[in-house]
Structures are given as C-alpha cells and as structure tokens.
Amino acid sequence: MKATPTAIPDVLVIEPKVFGDARGFFYESFNGKAFDEAVGRHVEFVQDNHSRSVKGVLRGLHYQVQQPQGKLVRAVRGSVFDVAVDIRRSSSTFGKWVGIELTEENHKQLWVPPGFAHAFLVLSETADFLYKTTDYYAPAHERCIAWNDAAINIEWPEIGMIPVLSAKDQAGVSLNKADTFE
Template sequence: MLAEPLAIPDVLLLTPKVFGDDRGFFYESFNARVFNEVAGLQADFVQDNHSRSTKGVLRGLHYQLPSHAQGKLVRVVQGEVFDVAVDIRRASPTFGKWVGAVLSAENKRQLWIPAGFAHGFVTLSDTAEFLYKTTDFYSPQYERCIAWDDPAIGIEWPIDFTPSLSGKDQLGVALADADCFD
C-alpha cells in the first residue's frame, strides 16, 4: 500500500497494491498492520458504515466532537465521488483549509481522515457505494455539520449543478460559527 500525504499532511491518500489478470483482481482493502505502518499511527476501528448515493448527492461536512471524535478511513466500491476533508483544529496551521480527492471503484484509492477534520463527499457517477471505517461509534449528540458551500473554506467542488442535500446537511453552519477542535 502506498500512502501519499496531501496538502494537509495528516490526511493520507492510500493506494493499494492490486493483483489483476484476465479473471479479475484481488487486493487487501484493509490490513491493520500495514495501515498502521504506512499511516504512522495505531488506529482502532470500531464501526464500519456503508452508504449508497445517487448522482448529485452531497453528504457533509460532518464530524463529531471530542470525546467521540472520529477518524475515518473511506473508500468507494461502486461508482465515483469527490471526497473532501476540512481541518477544523483551531491550533493547526492549516485550520479552515481543505483537501480533496476523487475516489472510485476503478482507482481503489482510500482516504484517511483523522479526528479533527470535517468530512464530506459528492457523488459524481450515476450511483456510488461508499464504505468507511471509524475510530469511534456514531454519537448523534456529538455530531456537527459545517455548510458544504461556506465561502470561508472555499471548497472547489467539481460540479456544475446544485447538489442534493439531506435536511440535516441543509442546516450546516459556517466554519466561523462551528464548534471546532482546540
């Protein structure tokens, strides 16, 4: 597995070694020992989630506050998304900055998003199935949402349409008004 730090070095783009031939392919989608070695940490994943979205659905920007903050290891097993992480650690030199990557079933890449980041994605293909591991359980009372289109963050979503949002995501707040990490 190759780990590539993005413009915010705590966020890693992971590319697995894929073995393929005319019959198909095989790769390890997760190996705790290898992940911890390439990421330089000891992650303890406690929950796996699987979502399916149609083209134009935007989910996020979601996060959970301490003491239930979540690191996420995300990937796409069908379709394609543009995935984003926003640094919401006030003491960080990259506070309020974002990084993004296209994740797809074809490229098999994964994104490691540590605690202290808001996360979101938009579906670019007709449908996409999105899988992610988390380092803490879902805790709705600790969950928060930042507006996907906050101009202070300035995410360059690769879309030319108004995305479809859940009711919860329509209530996302500006970064300036968000509960953030110290």
Template sequence: MKIVPTEIPDVVVIEPKVFGDARGFFFESFNSAQFAAAVGRRVDFVQDNHSRSAKGVLRGLHYQIHRPQGKLVRVVRGAVFDVAVDLRRSSPTFGRWVGVELTEGNQRQLWIPEGFAHGFLVLSDTADFLYKTSEYYAPEYERCIAWNDPAIGIDWPLEGLPNLSAKDQQGLPLADADQFP
C-alpha cells in the same frame, strides 16, 4: 500499499497493490500493521459503514465534536469527490481542505483523522461508499459545516446545485461552528 501525501500532512491517500488478470482482481483492503506504519500510530476501528447515493448527492461536511471519528473511506461502486476540512484551531492547516476523487477503478482510500470534517459528492450515477470509523457514531455530538462556506472555499465539481439532506442544508459556517482545540 503506497501512501500518497496530500496538501494537509495528516490526511493521506492509500493506494493498494492490486493483482488483476482476465478473471478479475484481488487486493488487501486493510492491514492493521501497514496502516499504523502509514499514519504513524495504531488506530482501532470500531465501526464499518456503507452508504449508497445517487449522482449529485452531497453528504457533509460532518464531524463529531466529542468522541471524534477518524475515517478510512473508499468507494466500491461508482465515483465520488471526497473532502476533508481541518477543524483543529491549533493546526497550521486550520480551515483548509483537501479533495480527492475516489472511484471503483482507482481503488484509492482516504485517511481522515480525528479533528476533521468530512463530506463527499457523488459523481457517478450511483456510488457505494464504505468507511471505517475509529469511534462509534454519537448523534448527540454530530455537527455539520456548510458545504458551500466561502471561508473554506471548497471547489466542488458540481453540475448545478447538489442534492442535500435536510440536516446538511442546516450546516453552519466554519466561523459559527464548534471546532477542535
């Protein structure tokens, strides 16, 4: 596995070693010991999630203010532009974002630690998106930052307006949202 740093040091891209030939491919998608070495600590994942979305769907920017979730995300079909936003007020990268294209072809994964908002935009006709979480989903603590907050300034690769859920249409600006210490 290869670890690729991003502009936010706690968010990393993980590129697995893929073995392929005319029959197909094989790669180890998760190894607890290697992951712990890559992120500098042991992370116990408690939940796996799978979503399928159509082109132009934007999900996020989601986080849990209590019982925060670290997420290890990847795409097994299609392509997405995946984004993490630092919501830790004590961090030198507070309010900054990083975006990475995740595809079935590049098989990259993105580690988004606790204290970040997360979202993605589907670039392909459909995308199957898988993610492991370090904490259980707790809807009473879920929050949403506005995908288009100018204070954050995410450069989404959009063609027109995104397709948003009713919940995501109600996302708050960073200045008005709950944040982490």
C-alpha cells in the same frame, strides 16, 4: 500499500497493491499492520459503514465534537469527490481542505483523522461508499459545517446540477460559527 500525504500532511491517500488479470482483481482493502505503519501509530477501527447514494448527493461536512472519528473512506462502486477540512484551531492548516476523486477503478482510499470535517459528492449515477471509523456514531455530538461555506471555499466538481442535501446538511453552519477542536 502506498500512503501519500496530501497538502494537509495528516490526511493520507492510501493506495492498496492491486493484483489484476483477465479474471478480475484482488487486493487487501485493509491490513491493520500496514495501515499503522503508514500513519505512524496504532489506529483501532470500531465501526464499518456503507452508504449508497445517487448522482448529485452531497453528504457533509460532518464531524463529532465528542467521540471524534477518524475515517478511512473509499468508493467501491461508482465515483465520489471526497473532502476533508481541518477544523483544529491550533493547526497551521486550520480551515484548509483537500479533495480527491475516489472510484471503484482507482481503488484509492482517504485517511481522514479525528479533528477534520468530512464530506463527499457523488459524481456517478450511483455510488457505494464504505468507511471505517475510529469511534462510534454519536448523534448528540454530531455537527455539520455548510458544504459551500465561503471561508473554506471548496472547489466542488461541476456536475450539471445543484447538489442534493439532507435537511441536516442544509442546516450546516459556517466555519466561524462551528464548534471546532483546539
């Protein structure tokens, strides 16, 4: 496994070693020991989630103010543009974002630690998105920042359509009104 820091060093691009030939491929999608070595500490995951979405669906920017979740995310079918936004006020990268295309072909994963808001936009006709979380889903503590907040200014890929949002995501607030972390 290769771990590469992004422009926000706490967010890592994880690239497993893929063994492929004419028959297909094999790789370890997760290895606890290798992952802990990559992030420099023990990380315990408690929940796995699977999301299927059609082209243009944008989910996020989500986070939990209590029971904050670290997320290890990947696309196993299709393609998504995945984004992490630092919402830790004490951080030198507060309000900054990083984004990466995750595809079934590139096998890349993104480690989004607690203290970040997370979103993804589906680029392919459909996408299956899998992610491991470090804490359980707690709807009472879930928050949403607007995907198009000018203060964050995420450069979403052009997909030829307006992103499709849930009612919850349509109600996302600006970063300056959001509950954040210290």
